[in-house]
Amino acid sequence: MIDLYIKQIIIHQFSPNDTDLYFADKPISITPKLDEYFRKKLAKVFTEDAKRGRFEEDNVFFGYLNDDLMTSSKKIAELWREEFVSSEDQKTNDLIFIQFDKDGVEHFAFLRVALREHLAHIDMDSDTPIKTTQNNLPSAAQTPDEALVVNRVSRDYYLIEKRMKHNGSFTHYFSENLLQVEPRQSVKKAIQQVEKTAQKIAENFNQDDFNFQSKMKSALYTHLEEEQELSPEKLANQLFEDNLTARLTFVDELKEDIPESIPVSDIDYSRQAKKLENQKLSLSNGIELIVPNNVYEDAESVEFIQNANGTYSILIKNIEDIRSK
Known part of the structure; x- marks a missing residue:
């Protein structure tokens, strides 16, 4: 996992019932379990799925980031609500704001996490021990529904966003309207x-x-x-x-x-690297081959021969051992 040091977490909530925000009045206490959970969530933003860019110095959104996380979080949550409230298929969302260090540099994070309904085994003595529980957080391994991580020093950002139906048309409301950037x-x-x-x-x-x-x-x-x-x-x-x-x-x-x-x-x-590290060949006779790139490109290991009649032959050389799987 990426080496991250979480300093502070503030969680506000958006309710689809009245499309209102419920603000926290203080940061949460960070237990070891929560620290691990949110570090895993943050790590999911530093991946191949993230769009990236750098805020201009005069970017309005970047100007809302300051040393007071509570003030910044409330302002950004309000701005987010103004944009999100026009979206369709709304759910209860936790708006998670995190102040953390990565490689000794201070970062800001805003994660939108849609809460779930789950079945849970609650009461052993009841005729209906399995009940539906509300407002469950998704697993730590799941990428946040939307996320923004900003390097406070360099202004570099990492963005996870979804194309959502917004005011009747599909748009990337997060980058286009809220952040006003082109990642x-x-x-x-x-x-x-x-x-x-x-x-x-x-x-x-x-x-x-x-x-x-x-x-x-x-x-x-x-x-x-x-x-x-x-x-x-x-x-x-x-x-x-x-x-x-x-x-x-x-x-x-x-x-x-x-x-x-x-x-x-x-x-x-x-x-992505895992998908590309092997050559996967499907032959017309039903044989399928998985060949690592370094072997595929080595003429001493694999040779492809085009026959006079237009068909191909594959010669696999210098095999020391063969096992059946």
Whole structure:
């Protein structure tokens, strides 16, 4: 888990019944259990799902952050309510405000967590021992419904938001209305967009085969692990090295959503890396192969042979041991 030191937690609540806020009058006492729970919640924000950016010095929202967490939390909760109250399918929400240190630097967090109804075994002596309990917090492993974490020194932010029906149309009300920022695409979305665009370009230039798909997967994995970034320009050079037009088209189609390289050194992108670390091949005869990238690219380990009749043969070499699973 990321090394975080939680200093203070304040929890206000939004009720959908009267669309009102119920303000806490003091911070909660932080027990070891609560400390662990909220540290796990915060860690879910520093992931591949987060959009990122940096507040301008004159950003109005950033100006509401100060050393008095209670004052900041009440003001931001009120501003949030003004935007959220127009959304559909409202539920009871805890609005959690946290002051914490990460790597010795002070951070601010605002987590919106929708509370749940759960069945619980409450009374052994009753004919109906299982009852519905209200206002249950979700598990610590679950990403907050929406979240904002801000580095108070650098003004860098991490944002988890949902596209919600707001005033009759779907919008990212959190970033567009509340924060008034244009965050960078999340790493998860960026990877999906890169893959979709690369495949489209490859199809247009008749390069879309299993070799290209494998090359794309390997290139993405390498860029994340070794380069610690996602760069359309560098990927274009690797994926379409022999076709200048394809390279330029690839970069051009991504420039609006990914105008510059996306760094990944400050987030946990392990789920995406896991998806990319192996080549998964499904053969027409029903055989499926899972091959690690380093083995796949080693000619001394795996060789793909195109036969004269257009079919393929796969030669797997230098196997020391075979086990049945």
